[in-house]
Amino acid sequence: MDTYTFLGPEGTFTEMALLKVPGAAEAVRVPSVNAAAALAKVRSGECDAAMLPIENSVEGGVSATLDAIASGQALRIIREVIVPVSFVLAAQPGVDLGSVVRVGTHPHAWAQTRIWADRNIPNAEYIPVTSTGAAAHALVSGAPDYQAAICARPVAERLGLAILAENIEDNSGAVTRFVLVARPGALPEATGADKTTVAIPLPEDRPGALMEILDQFATRGVNLSRIESRPTGQFLGHYFFSIDADGHIAEARMAEALRALHRISPQIRFMGSYPRADAQVPEIPAHTTDRVFDQAQRWFDGLLAE
Amino acid sequence: MDTYTFLGPEGTFTEMALLKVPGAAEAVRVPSVNAAAALAKVRSGECDAAMLPIENSVEGGVSATLDAIASGQALRIIREVIVPVSFVLAAQPGVDLGSVVRVGTHPHAWAQTRIWADRNIPNAEYIPVTSTGAAAHALVSGAPDYQAAICARPVAERLGLAILAENIEDNSGAVTRFVLVARPGALPEATGADKTTVAIPLPEDRPGALMEILDQFATRGVNLSRIESRPTGQFLGHYFFSIDADGHIAEARMAEALRALHRISPQIRFMGSYPRADAQVPEIPAHTTDRVFDQAQRWFDGLLAE
């Protein structure tokens, strides 16, 4: 692939996620102002793929990302990336901590550094900026009304900013999940540690409809790692389910589950099978391996061939 | 088919069931002393099929019949027959009710005519015989120590016996179910109103093992019309399930359920798909018809072909 887009501007955690993709460092990287704009670039063919945050993001767009992928022309998630969430306080060289009276950053980053800020710059005023990357860039190329920015370390380093403090996040160990989205046609091969993402409109709002859908996975030994009911937007009370399931569409148990879901809810959207970022191999119940599926099929064919 | 066996002797309800099979009236009909003997004749090729009682029988062998079919060399149920359970009191012409002091019949038939007997022949002594048919035959060809037999009307008529009383059963409307069993190779075509019978060893004795098995049917919209846990005989506490499910192995939802059961319990025995005696068409959930299975398969194939 040659051209990527990402939730910009440059220097966001999302760009950091993109740079983990082999070849992306050398490729063209086009920032987008939001998930919808990024996906539009992919759908139109202007970009080959888009990197977008889907969980725990410090820069917004999270819950809407999967909705945007699920709506409109079909797209596929082809990769998952995890990035640790860690912040630095950066400023132009020569600025020291004592002279910081206003700090620019994204609201979520500000919220996630309250403990450090209350202790170390308790009187600093907060200036909201649209992203942590933009906050850092403005220190170099603009004339912002703040002296320091809270951002990711790589951005500060690339811009030649001084690091006044590091690891200032309240929760060390937090991570953000991102996905790389492309047009259909590039289904990643099964690795044994994969995820499959689907959006499934709920056929009816009744006790049991949700269970009936989830049961299609459970009956076939497919574990779920994420489930979210989302309003369809048509009117309140109508829902679809956004689900990450352990496994790959090329595996028999997942294939059978997907076909069953299509029968129950024909508007189901398949959004991709792709390697898990943590490469953790799921435990597959012994009676749902591909080999056992093959054995059952041969037994069954034998019955019909009598 | 040319040669049938049945739970004899001649004149049992089981033979009445057999005579309902087209062509059986003109075919060779060999009585067997019990289900095991009948099935042995089919397995050896001596007979082409065996008619045996499986529910509510007045002549025993009931719960053991399905066990016997499920054990040993594979057999197939190819037909189900229902026969009303109705009794007459029969005797040699010239014998009247007042002279009946001993009555011969099978213990179950005696048990099912207690009300009539207590009112009409309260002092009659009961002489157990191995079948209602044998009780009637002995009146003609033997020298039994009873004057009248409780049996089915056709037997009495065929033997030229006089009917002293009819419809003497306690529960009018009762029926008995029978099955016709053959060697594999003659799978009846799907009629839209079919049953499939299976025996499924329970893989483990734990909360949920039974549910896991039944869920394979429920998830795919397959209703069950009979379920019975049966000890395997190996040792107490180990069980298999004997199940009648609505539908035919040629239907997609049943086919998928059977393959799933084979994965969970590879020792599953398929015992046949055959028309229901009552020809009642089951209600199939809209999302589990063959047409919807085809649509889901095409959708799925399209995903892989991208």
Next chain:
Amino acid sequence: MDTYTFLGPEGTFTEMALLKVPGAAEAVRVPSVNAAAALAKVRSGECDAAMLPIENSVEGGVSATLDAIASGQALRIIREVIVPVSFVLAAQPGVDLGSVVRVGTHPHAWAQTRIWADRNIPNAEYIPVTSTGAAAHALVSGAPDYQAAICARPVAERLGLAILAENIEDNSGAVTRFVLVARPGALPEATGADKTTVAIPLPEDRPGALMEILDQFATRGVNLSRIESRPTGQFLGHYFFSIDADGHIAEARMAEALRALHRISPQIRFMGSYPRADAQVPEIPAHTTDRVFDQAQRWFDGLLAE
């Protein structure tokens, strides 16, 4: 208790089961001709309890026993007894094996000794008798047209018969289960290894109705050791479920499951909580012990008391 009845005549396996009940050897023991007659004696107060076979019996009445308990005036199972199924060939002293040309026994006992009989008395003719006990008694007090009886060893010994062969059953290790039935009022205390028996009419014949009932047990961690769909007799296609569940009505998880079943099927019949014959303590899921039920109740009460 002073007066017991059992599926007679004297010398049946059922009487052997009854003699395992503490005090029964010294009590009055009245044989009954079938399960219905035995239960009638209990319902009328003529007897205090009835011992009846419910599984694998060699002497019939099995599937009907639980139906008979479930119908009519309420009764309770208060004890379960297991008896090994083992046969001897018995005759009057002085009769040797070579002179046995006809053998009397119950049909089920004959069926279960085919292997030994084919090898050792291949030409012997079979004379059906209504019970193994009756076959043995006739050798002493009657003039039967057979020289030897297949029966249980204790009967032969009590009657002073000679044992021509022992352990002649085809399947060594087979057992029969029996239950002791009384009028309500004597609920046995929980031992930690108990069974609860219920009969549950199926509210509707649809996919899911059976699952809904079984789910009430599974959701609360209650394992089932026996399940049987039985026609209600009203008309074909209407069913009730006869179920043995692990646990006692005094245990919270069983109590909650029973109440839930009553909500779904108000005609449910509670047929007793009683110690398992094998005294095997069931594995209870950690989150369904009485202690955990108490903790949950206290938590819940705390919420309401805020």
Next chain:
Amino acid sequence: MDTYTFLGPEGTFTEMALLKVPGAAEAVRVPSVNAAAALAKVRSGECDAAMLPIENSVEGGVSATLDAIASGQALRIIREVIVPVSFVLAAQPGVDLGSVVRVGTHPHAWAQTRIWADRNIPNAEYIPVTSTGAAAHALVSGAPDYQAAICARPVAERLGLAILAENIEDNSGAVTRFVLVARPGALPEATGADKTTVAIPLPEDRPGALMEILDQFATRGVNLSRIESRPTGQFLGHYFFSIDADGHIAEARMAEALRALHRISPQIRFMGSYPRADAQVPEIPAHTTDRVFDQAQRWFDGLLAE
């Protein structure tokens, strides 16, 4: 109640939601910068209740709100409010549409008015502001570098701004859900159209753990209107479920479900039972009404009292 806080500043949709609460218009209303700050004011007693967005918000804080309520000292949702999402373009009187070259608003509001903006002010530059309310206020009390703000109509009217365009949102009919959060002690009475919100840590990451939790609701006829798996933040792969269920803790079926969930996952957080904003009465399965629970309890008590 006398003192409320809300996700500020004044003029947000969240304040509009708060003003729908009877008495809130006359009460003290304290804006908070984010959900955590608002909840801290309630926990400390500084405020009596906080109004916060939980779905589809144009002003952020959404997915984090329920996490914040579930963490730390117990709080209760006591009311749900729905507000239509509709925007106006507002400016100082005298400014006309042609002179608008820069527009200030919250990023989500900008994203939701793209269609109107592309058609009517295609060349206008976007200036991000921390809330739609703040964007409007700055037009009056500050010196912003934009000529018009996208905000809610009530804010524009209160501030005396001119409305240059109205109903400019892309999706008419969209709504946002808000909740009013207080300290425990004021459980709203059941109305028959209620919701119960809980957070349930997943006890184990295995196929079936999710189903086991959801089954506790389904088995008892409790429908779910929202379900979301959320990372606990401890480390990736550990989850809790955030769930809205139809019904009130004072209803028997909900009470039994909550106790069952406490047994499975003792760290469950009860976050309140409160009236649904849409007042829609849920359909309750006939066998799970309070009346049927009472009947089952009486039947059960009768069994124990024998």
